[in-house]
Amino acid sequence: MTVEIKRRSPLTFSETPLKTEVRDYWTVVQEYEAENDGPWVIDLSHRSRWDLQDSDLANVQPAGALIPDAPGHCAFDNGVLINRMNRTQASIWHLAGAPPELPADAACTETTDATLFLALIGRNIFAIAEKLTALDFKDPAKTVPFLYQGPFSHVPCQIVTLERTTGSGGILLTCSRGYGRDMGHAILAAGDEFGLRPAGENTFLRWIEALSA
Amino acid sequence: MALTLTCPVCGKRNGYEFRYGGEEKGPRPDEADLTPQAWCEYVHMNKCVAGIQKEWWCHKDGCGVWFTTHRNTTCNLEVDTPEAQS
Structure with missing residues (x-):
């Protein structure tokens, strides 16, 4: 079937x-x-979106990009937008281009x-x-x-x-x-x-x- | 003037974005030798200060964080440093 x-x-x-x-x-x-x-x-x-949580976001690099340091700051590179939400959480939005590679060790949840x-x-x-x-x-x-x-x-x-x-x-x-x-x-x-x-x-x-x- | 509150993540925002979480009553009492009366006092009884009091708020329409702040209940305004306003 x-x-x-x-x-x-x-x-x-x-x-x-x-x-x-x-x-x-x-x-x-x-x-x-x-x-x-x-x-x-x-x-x-x-368009694919993810929620990423980790106690040490400074060492996580989704799609090879650094997560911004301060809540409210965003990084846009290669069609991927990363938004720092708070001390331990960021959202990742795929806007254009090839889909990003996501870190395997951090808690990443697809929210699409x-x-x-x-x-x-x-x-x-x-x-x-x-x-x-x-x-x-x-x-x-x-x-x-x-x-x-x-x-x-x-x-x-x-x-x-x-x-x-x-x-x-x-x-x-x-x-x-x-x-x-x-x-x-x-x-x-x-x-x-x-x-x-x-x-x-x-x-x-x-x-x-x-x-x- | 409408209430504004300062969220530790998002900054100063309209008071309607927040949910009141009650007076700050200090740490939860130790459960050893805790009497029902003492627990009831901690959970249900409030000081209802007419002036500056420390309170819990949740940024429910924003980042969702719970935080404490000081508010003057007589004029419904957030107070930066309670000592300076009392």
Whole structure:
């Protein structure tokens, strides 16, 4: 008997997908109809994520990269984002490129199927975020990329600011997958006046490639 | 003014992100020779200070850490150094 495995994103947009791909049992939308020129909300829930815990994180090097020293600091290299959460814990998000090699000796838990993972990129995304959270993404004391652990639309989230320029930027957020549908609804409603549209993974990959260049 | 609290991991945040965990009552009493009355005193009885008291808080909407801080209960403001404010 053949067992058919399907992995589903906690969030589905009502817009019509133009191009999709089945990857690791996920149906990944690569492009939507009428994506326009942003801002965009992009569902990246199929992208691999891990939670890493160790009493001595200074000596752990996931994907060959050092984990940042201080909570709230992030390291982005070779398409892998590492976020220091506290003294003993970090989250690892695979954004682009080849999947990372993870340390075998540290406690590493895959959280891909447990959480929603969204990207908000383009013009006015901080104006949209301002309607949903009191967190200050433009705090001059912080340098990008940086991590906030706090409420977004009243939901506890991990939020990383990857880019912030005048009038434009990009943030990534994860939260428990049970909030997926409502989180998508709240973000699209808040972004309606700014022309926020769902976009496919290709738009995100182009954006992250330009950011890394 | 709304309460803000300083999380040891995330820094100063809106008080609505936190959950109150009660007064700081010191270490758990030694179980040897512990009477039910003494245990009841430790668990249930509070000082309810009108002024500065040391309290437990949890950053429930953020990093989830439990920590202690001082708060002036008469004005509902966090106090950096209790000695300076008393």
